[in-house]
Amino acid sequence: MTLYLFLTLAVVSVITALLMVFSKSPVRSVLYLILTFFAIAGQYILLNAQFLAVVHIIVYAGAIMVLFLFVLMMLNLNSDTEPQKSTVWKLTAGIASGLLLVTLVGALRGSIQISTPAEANGRVGLVENLGRVLFTDFVVPFEIAGILFLAAMVGAVLVGKRDLQV
Amino acid sequence: MLILLFDTALILEKSILVIVLFLITLGVAAYSTYGERKVAAFIQDRLGPNRAGPFGLLQPLADGVKFFTKEDFMPNAAERWLYILAPGAFMFVACMTSAVIPWGTQLTIFPRPVDLQVADINIGILYVMGFTSLGVYGIMIGGWSSNNKYSLYGAIRASSQMISYELAMGLSIIAVVMLTGTLSLKEIAAQQTGFNWNIWYQPLGFLLFFICSLAECNRAPFDMAECETELVGGYHTEYSSMKLGFYLFAEYINMFISCTIIATLYFGGYNFPGVDPGWLGGFMGPIVLFAKIFFFIFVFMWIRWTIPRFRYDQLMHLGWKSLIPLAILNMLLTGAGVLLFEN
Amino acid sequence: MLESIRQIPIDYYVYLSTLLFVIGILGVLIRRNAIIVLMCVELMLNAVNLLLAAFSTYLATPRARSWCFSSWSWRPPKRRWGLAFW
Numbered sequence: 001m002t003l004y005l006f007l008t009l010a011v012v013s014v015i016t017a018l019l020m021v022f023s024k025s026p027v028r029s030v031l032y033l034i035l036t037f038f039a040i041a042g043q044y045i046l047l048n049a050q051f052l053a054v055v056h057i058i059v060y061a062g063a064i065m066v067l068f069l070f071v072l073m074m075l076n077l078n079s080d081t082e083p084q085k086s087t088v089w090k091l092t093a094g095i096a097s098g099l100l101l102v103t104l105v106g107a108l109r110g111s112i113q114i115s116t117p118a119e120a121n122g123r124v125g126l127v128e129n130l131g132r133v134l135f136t137d138f139v140v141p142f143e144i145a146g147i148l149f150l151a152a153m154v155g156a157v158l159v160g161k162r163d164l165q166v
Numbered sequence: 167m168l169i170l171l172f173d174t175a176l177i178l179e180k181s182i183l184v185i186v187l188f189l190i191t192l193g194v195a196a197y198s199t200y201g202e203r204k205v206a207a208f209i210q211d212r213l214g215p216n217r218a219g220p221f222g223l224l225q226p227l228a229d230g231v232k233f234f235t236k237e238d239f240m241p242n243a244a245e246r247w248l249y250i251l252a253p254g255a256f257m258f259v260a261c262m263t264s265a266v267i268p269w270g271t272q273l274t275i276f277p278r279p280v281d282l283q284v285a286d287i288n289i290g291i292l293y294v295m296g297f298t299s300l301g302v303y304g305i306m307i308g309g310w311s312s313n314n315k316y317s318l319y320g321a322i323r324a325s326s327q328m329i330s331y332e333l334a335m336g337l338s339i340i341a342v343v344m345l346t347g348t349l350s351l352k353e354i355a356a357q358q359t360g361f362n363w364n365i366w367y368q369p370l371g372f373l374l375f376f377i378c379s380l381a382e383c384n385r386a387p388f389d390m391a392e393c394e395t396e397l398v399g400g401y402h403t404e405y406s407s408m409k410l411g412f413y414l415f416a417e418y419i420n421m422f423i424s425c426t427i428i429a430t431l432y433f434g435g436y437n438f439p440g441v442d443p444g445w446l447g448g449f450m451g452p453i454v455l456f457a458k459i460f461f462f463i464f465v466f467m468w469i470r471w472t473i474p475r476f477r478y479d480q481l482m483h484l485g486w487k488s489l490i491p492l493a494i495l496n497m498l499l500t501g502a503g504v505l506l507f508e509n
Numbered sequence: 510m511l512e513s514i515r516q517i518p519i520d521y522y523v524y525l526s527t528l529l530f531v532i533g534i535l536g537v538l539i540r541r542n543a544i545i546v547l548m549c550v551e552l553m554l555n556a557v558n559l560l561l562a563a564f565s566t567y568l569a570t571p572r573a574r575s576w577c578f579s580s581w582s583w584r585p586p587k588r589r590w591g592l593a594f595w
Contacts, residue, residue, distance in 0.1 A: 006517050010525045017529055017552055021536040026545060033548050040555055047566040054292040062299025066329060068544050073310050073318065085541055093538030101531040108523055127349060
């Protein structure tokens, strides 16, 4: 049952990701990517990481993709306005990424040995544990991320202001 | 996964609960349209609908029949599939949120106690936030795929408004979470026994949340998305028949759900002083909750027929320059209060 | 719940996220539209996040999961980018 669920979600996410890459209309690409994100959120729930799943939906589907959709609709970037790369380049890119896939899979094959700890703690994905770890062991990366946010906010304000003065 | 570990009785129980909830949601939404007209009529000193059935009570039914029998028109240049998909997506997202709301404690009249909540997930509030933020897609896709400039304007207005007000809404929810120390709606409702409601600790937070939920539902005075004088019909200009019906209907569902969440977060949910939610075999909890919900639905309508519509730049100024700073202030005050009084 | 998860070999998760990652790279290489390229980068980040979440569940430690947040912190620069587009 779990396996079938996993496989369904995996197939959905891969197919929608491919459609996202190959879709002609950018708006459709955005919508396909949203479906991919939903499939990945499903994987998170399967992994007992509900918090991660919901935050993933809020952050990606709720904020970032809306912004992308917004920009696409405002600028009305349709398929005919997008400059296409040459067929040779596309072929090369396809071969290169195919090679990368083969290399990665070859390198990873059989090299994953994981010993699961005896006492399985089902409450690992819960908010309390995550918060505790974030504010104790990972407090420095956490604060750095906060500073990054601040810098991005200041930058956004600056960009907006400059547009106003012109 | 989860389902395998549970028994069939539970599955049956939950399915019945889901269906009942769905029907109640639709019923409340249908009768909100009737209620809205009656409230409008009352405020404007008119009679309101009174032809279909006694007091016009069959009016929603008549409206439904009308929607179904109208011509289903589709513009030539529309993106066919997205155009059809959008109202359905909007409706679906609107209906999904009711899954995590605790409608009461437990029903005890059946052979086994029945929890009055479809899914008690430990991150209920975040789930609600997630689905409100998804509501934007129905509007955006619908407005864009109609291939009409007024629809597109309406969609862009609606979505930028929803994104802006979502921030203040999230910040005011964070204050509640800090106060109660949990993300589960069930625990939040259970903590507010008797008259110990969150509104006494979070008056500012409630006000912010209330304003934001008005904006999230695209209700007047924030109904910029369908401002008739400027945008013909807003994002659903090109929709007709039941597709339009879905949009209008989903708005009432959204209103119902936001009133439910206001009642649960700030007004004690199913609790009322002197009333045990377990009375009447557990039906007292839902009765109390629905009384609160209907009161808030009435307030929503009252506001709609009293306050004129905002101008678009006023709306954005209110959202970004008043509500968000106030919400941050509220969060800081709550944090200070929690530190002072809980230690 | 956790036991049922372990019916799936962790290799499956590794291969799935590898595949998603490679699709992201392919997209970055063949698309010209700047927003689509950004979306493909998003997809690559997501593949990594999925892997982190899977490992954190299999090892029963929240440590790996908390790194997901560091990859999320990549998004504000992107928002700025989106705003600059206006």
